[in-house]
Amino acid sequence: xxxxxxxxxxxxxxxxxxxxxxxxxxxxxxxxxxxxxxxxxxxxxxxxxxxxxxxxxxxxxxxxxxxxxxxxxxxxxxxxxxxxxxxxxxxxxxxxxxxxxxxxxxxxxxxxxxxxxxxxxxxxxxxxxxxxxxxxxxxxxxxxxxxxxxxxxxxxxxxxxxxxxxxxxxxxxxxxxxxxxxxxxxxxxxxxxxxxxxxxxxxxxxxxxxxxxxxxxxxxxxxxxxxxxxxxxxxxxxxxxxxxxxxxxxxxxxxxxxxxxxxxxxxxxxxxxxxxxxxxxxxxxxxxxxxxxxxxxxxxxxxxxxxxxxxxxxxxxxxx
Amino acid sequence: xxxxxxxxxxxxxxxxxxxxxxxxxxxxxxxxxxxxxxxxxxxxxxxxxxxxxxxxxxxxxxxxxxxxxxxxxxxxxxxxxxxxxxxxxxxxxxxxxxxxxxxxxxxxxxxxxxxxxxxxxxxxxxxxxxxxxxxxxxxxxxxxxxxxxxxxxxxxxxxxxxxxxxxxxxxxxxxxxxxxxxxxxxxxxxxxxxxxxxxxxxxxxxxxxxxxxxxxxxxxxxxxxxxxxxxxxxxxxxxxxxxxxxxxxxxxxxxxxxxxxxxxxxxxxxxxxxxxxxxxxxxxxxxxxxxxxxxxxxxxxxxxxxxxxxxxxxxxxx
Numbered sequence: 001x002x003x004x005x006x007x008x009x010x011x012x013x014x015x016x017x018x019x020x021x022x023x024x025x026x027x028x029x030x031x032x033x034x035x036x037x038x039x040x041x042x043x044x045x046x047x048x049x050x051x052x053x054x055x056x057x058x059x060x061x062x063x064x065x066x067x068x069x070x071x072x073x074x075x076x077x078x079x080x081x082x083x084x085x086x087x088x089x090x091x092x093x094x095x096x097x098x099x100x101x102x103x104x105x106x107x108x109x110x111x112x113x114x115x116x117x118x119x120x121x122x123x124x125x126x127x128x129x130x131x132x133x134x135x136x137x138x139x140x141x142x143x144x145x146x147x148x149x150x151x152x153x154x155x156x157x158x159x160x161x162x163x164x165x166x167x168x169x170x171x172x173x174x175x176x177x178x179x180x181x182x183x184x185x186x187x188x189x190x191x192x193x194x195x196x197x198x199x200x201x202x203x204x205x206x207x208x209x210x211x212x213x214x215x216x217x218x219x220x221x222x223x224x225x226x227x228x229x230x231x232x233x234x235x236x237x238x239x240x241x242x243x244x245x246x247x248x249x250x251x252x253x254x255x256x257x258x259x260x261x262x263x264x265x266x267x268x269x270x271x272x273x274x275x276x277x278x279x280x281x282x283x284x285x286x287x288x289x290x291x292x293x294x295x296x297x298x299x300x301x302x303x304x305x306x307x308x309x310x311x312x313x314x315x316x317x318x319x320x
Numbered sequence: 321x322x323x324x325x326x327x328x329x330x331x332x333x334x335x336x337x338x339x340x341x342x343x344x345x346x347x348x349x350x351x352x353x354x355x356x357x358x359x360x361x362x363x364x365x366x367x368x369x370x371x372x373x374x375x376x377x378x379x380x381x382x383x384x385x386x387x388x389x390x391x392x393x394x395x396x397x398x399x400x401x402x403x404x405x406x407x408x409x410x411x412x413x414x415x416x417x418x419x420x421x422x423x424x425x426x427x428x429x430x431x432x433x434x435x436x437x438x439x440x441x442x443x444x445x446x447x448x449x450x451x452x453x454x455x456x457x458x459x460x461x462x463x464x465x466x467x468x469x470x471x472x473x474x475x476x477x478x479x480x481x482x483x484x485x486x487x488x489x490x491x492x493x494x495x496x497x498x499x500x501x502x503x504x505x506x507x508x509x510x511x512x513x514x515x516x517x518x519x520x521x522x523x524x525x526x527x528x529x530x531x532x533x534x535x536x537x538x539x540x541x542x543x544x545x546x547x548x549x550x551x552x553x554x555x556x557x558x559x560x561x562x563x564x565x566x567x568x569x570x571x572x573x574x575x576x577x578x579x580x581x582x583x584x585x586x587x588x589x590x591x592x593x594x595x596x597x598x599x600x601x602x603x604x605x606x607x608x609x610x611x612x613x614x615x616x617x618x619x620x621x622x623x624x625x626x627x628x629x630x631x632x633x634x635x636x637x638x
Contacts, residue, residue: 001357001358001359002358002359003358003359003360003361004358004359004360004361004606004607042604042605044393046580046604046605071391071392071393072392072393072394073389073393074389074393074394074395074396074546074547074600074603074604075387075389075393075396075603075604076603076604103389103393118605120358120606275384275385276384276385276386276387276388277387278387278396278398278603279348279350279354279355279602279603280603281350281354281355281357281358282350282354282357283348283349283350283351283354283355283602284347284348284350284387284398284400284603285347285350285372285381285386285400285403286384286385286386286387286398286400287384287386287387288381288384288386288403289384290380298380300380300381300403305354
């Protein structure tokens, strides 16, 4: 498990109206974070801690400020490590990608370069990399900002020459957390789909296929990401079951459907679960999920330490 | 920890000798080893670990979401529902991990019947690693085995009497703030043999999502903790401490409720607590144990206090 460090904001980039990419100098996490792991971020300074004696003046000054301050937060917030650069000249950098959904993310979205924030990490158990790198093909299904924790996996898979298709599903265009362009594209194994003309420079560079699906049809295909997954699984060449896998992160219903499709095609599937967390280290039991035990009984597992990555077949999906 | 050799921090609560007045509250510190996994985390200031609430059989707990932060970051609502693997599993798998832990280990016992409380107490107190037992008659998040035992003085007395018979180790009773008058319940616990009172557990609350028109917590209601509840807990501690004194009782109080700083902790001690438990602050600041203890030492030194026991119950009410 990781430790606490004080990170410095290097860059904050808005991605459409809802998403932010926040680049932080955080050498400890940058060096050690593995695909699927996360960091706990303190989104606002601890006002209560400022009532210590060294900080008394800072505290008093902060009270006199006239600038509107984002509401304070108490719990740290978990964020996937979206990208990392372990060998920066001034120490490693990481980037988190998030959607603004509440107090914590709102406060983070206001952070400017040079500001600092505390984080704890890397936390959690990520993907089984020994298995991942031996795959021949992988389909990675992201629901909106669910792309964030899957991105390091995509990079890892491509580093190990695993043929990878990334499917990003969203309600509408602004929910796609990617910088995309419309242009010619050559997809590694979706080449029978000439109508796909959305490209993302980053994914082109990684050499993986990208399919964008929106429910409202405002970007890419109109429909559900699982429909694209299903078409792909149906068309897949015979054989090689053990060499292929599906990965998913997104809304519960989407992951449940991805798990169902994968199971129907006898393809191993791993999901990355999300839940409101307390401690992030397995102590408070707030973020547990239901899994199937060896004898069919329900076993609660802690998403923060036993996960966030789980075998799709292990999860009890009926609790919505 | 900073060195302030001039300040004595050791306290004794009901026969339980503690190196500092700081404990970690049940449910916030797991089974005592989870936080230690964080690099740089220091548990040195923690003199007593109260383990997660334990029942006879395993409990799955409530549906998720089980935790939500309240407005302005003032507190958190939780509704875990006493998820735990059952007393036998705890004894077999979790207590051995605490072998080298320097802090005192306090079991937290819950149950659905008076007999279950007694049985779990007996099983846990029989273990050498357990230094004391805290009886949880105040969990707001389970239908049976929680607050209802602590909301009625007679029932509370029965539960505590059963546990008292099951062990000779220090017996702590954790009371609920969700009562009209906490004093008769505190009195019943003391009459039944409680050595120490922990005041208080979480305050009942809920949170609503206007978009879905549903409660946010899977359990609908939950227990509020954090800075938001500090004034409530502080008042209960003061009220009980004053009442105990007026009755000529020497039962010590462990304060629990929204402690974020060393000053918060001292306020509780001035109000009458002999020790205090931190909890929610751990989810906000993993350096909290060390920081709070340093703040407390510095403040004591600044106030010219050389022994923390000297501030206990010094609140001037007239």
